[in-house]
Amino acid sequence: MVKKHKGYTAKTKGRMFVIFLFFGAIIATLGYTLVFNLKQVNDMKKELAALEKEKVSLLEEEEATEADIKRLSDPLYVARYAREKYLYSKEGEIILRIEE
Secondary structure, three states, X not given: OOOOOOOOOHHHHHHHHHHHHHHXXXXXXXXXXXXXXXXXXXXXXXXXXXXXXXXXXXXXXXXXXXXXXXXXXXXXXXXXXXXXXXXXXXXXXXXXXXXX
């Protein structure tokens, strides 16, 4: 006594349609969320790389500033710097400025 398969009834087809819609909506939502999160992660990685470059630049600038501070504590350097930059002269010294 084997039953023959007569096909799905309209009620069963309706239920299957609703289930497919439900799971389709869930899959679409999860897919959108995944793509959105991957985009955010990619943007954050780019921002991190830019900030790392800026950090390196600022550390180099800090080192240069600290070196300037050490040099400015030397009175001989300060005197030479003032003579060169601001054209100060020693007693009896004549400054000739040559521009190219």
